[in-house]
Amino acid sequence: MPTEILMPALSPTMEEGTLAKWLVKEGDTVQSGDLLAEIETDKATMEFEAVDEGVIGKILVPEGTEGVQVNTAIAVLLEEGESADDIGSAGSGAGSAAPAPKAEAKDDSAPAKAEAPVSESKAPAAPKKDGERIFASPLARRIAADKGLDLSQIEGSGPKGRIVKADVIDAKASDTPAKSAAPAPASAQAQAQTGAMPTGPATETVLKMYADRDFEEVKLDGMRKTIAARLTEAKQTIPHFYLRRDIKLDALLKLRGEMNKGLESRGVKLSVNDYIIKACANALQAVPDANAVWAGDRILKLKPSDVAVAVAIEGGLFTPVIRDADKKSLSALSAEMKDLASRARDRKLAPQEYQGGSFAISNLGMFGIDNFDAVINPPHGAILAVGAGVKKPVVGADGQVEVATVMSVTLSVDHRVIDGALGAEVLKVIVDQLENPLAMLA
Known part of the structure; x- marks a missing residue:
């Protein structure tokens, strides 16, 4: 009996997708593991593999179709001895069971x-x-x-x-x-x-x-659509509060220059963002009660420091997650972040690479933004908004005015997960790590 090939769920939250491209045509013989199609989710374009062997008897959903619901029949696979004539008699009918995705997608936008x-x-x-x-x-x-x-x-x-x-x-x-x-x-x-x-x-x-x-x-x-829905939900349902600190970067910038000179032969160039990721990961270990996410009717306290980092791409953004960031060296963090950012811009990240984490970083300092307030990405407990490092007059420990490179940061916190004093403790550790960067290398 002909077998229906169904629209796959390529992530835990996927309910519909776009059938971007067929990689096979009717009459092609396929084996288990062969690539059948490219499916676009809200975040990425992913390849869909065959799980059975047979012949593609009929393609039910043409490529380019949007709004195809998960578990909708998109093609029919014929087994040995079957022909296209058997498709019409396939029980509930692959040909008749498949709804018209285009019409459904069109209706979705019309009252x-x-x-x-x-x-x-x-x-x-x-x-x-x-x-x-x-x-x-x-x-x-x-x-x-x-x-x-x-x-x-x-x-x-x-x-x-x-x-x-x-x-x-x-x-x-x-x-x-x-x-x-x-x-x-x-x-x-x-x-x-x-x-x-x-x-x-x-x-x-x-x-x-x-x-x-x-x-x-x-x-x-x-x-x-996903960004609009999730961030609207975040601002309407998460009780945000905000903690702000200025961080003197002079010691970090000096150390970064020395380390980059020593790493030049290995082709490694550390960014300020790499140090920020490491400092946040260490802070979650130093204040474990803040390494938590909101789970509806409970709080989940994570043991590893999994830190998400916002990456701007055309038309939106990704937040790839660096897992166990506290256990990785700065050079390892730098290489992993560059790889994730590059594949994010090409929309080639797998779902497990941008889902999860308990804490996020959004850095707009590279665009000249002095400071801003970021929106928490649920279910995270907090997000750190990072501004540009700017030379400013500051009062030194000796009471004298001096010029220092100062970076403003704002920690947006979910009050359901993290209370004010706990959030302040996390931010203090982040500031201490960045102002005394040698501690990150210990």
């Missing part, structure tokens, strides 16, 4: 007729019934949240019983248990989980405001 505009915010988390996940498209979950529908009471008409847009559009609030009797969400996070967060003016409202002006509409790609 449903005779309904209030669908929120463009992040879809509510996948619901469960009797401990089992209820499969529903992100658009269906958003519409259900807006209409107050209980997805556990709706029967899906999509592939394998998946709830799709048409199912929730046709359903009425009265068909499901009333939600008005439920207690109001106790927190902003509860509101986020039910899709109740405000998202600003509707698309139609904004378009009317600028109807008499020239403008160009820029289509949101997966990365920009």
Whole structure:
């Protein structure tokens, strides 16, 4: 019997993707491990391998199709002795079971007729019934949240019983248990989980405001949508507070110059950012209670120092994670960071390379920014915003005014995870490490 090749979930959070390119064509024979296609997620373009051998009998989803839901049939694989004539009789039917991804993707950006505009915010988390996940498209979950529908009471008409847009559009609030009797969400996070967060003016409202002006509409790609959803959620649900310090860099810059001269024969050139990564990693070990993340109804305290570093790319950013950063030498950190940044710009990072960590660094000093406040990337407990090193007059230990290179940093902290005194302790260790950089080499 022909086998459906399904759209893979290439990361734990992936629900849909773009089928960027087919690497095979109908009639090709493939073996397990052969590359079938290139799939674009919100963060990267990844290669998809065959898990079975056979002949590509039919390609159901053309390359370039956006918004293809995970577990949607994208092609049909024929086993030995089967032909294209067998495809139409394949039970639920690979050819008939595959929804039209383009139509679904198009509907995702358009308001449903005779309904209030669908929120463009992040879809509510996948619901469960009797401990089992209820499969529903992100658009269906958003519409259900807006209409107050209980997805556990709706029967899906999509592939394998998946709830799709048409199912929730046709359903009425009265068909499901009333939600008005439920207690109001106790927190902003509860509101986020039910899709109740405000998202600003509707698309139609904004378009009317600028109807008499020239403008160009820029289509949101997966990365920009994810950034918008995650950072909106972060600012609305995370109780940020901010700690600021100035750091004198003269000793660090002197040591860096000496080390780079000694490492020149090995082709290694350390950056100030390498020292900052090391200082933050050491601080998480020195203050282990701050090496933590928020996990909904609990806090997870990590033992390794896994530090994420923001890397700007065209159209967005990545935060690749350097694992066990406290155990690595400065030259090893420098080489790993250069590799991660290069592959991030080419969108070639694997999901495990940009997920995780408990602490992040965002350095805009190289762009001449003196200071700024960064938004925490959930579930991290904190992020350090790093400004430029600028020569300033300062009062020395002897009371005399002298010129020093000063860098301003701001630590944004999640108050659910880290209290004020604990955050101040972490920042103090970071400052001490950077002002006395020889300690990093001990």
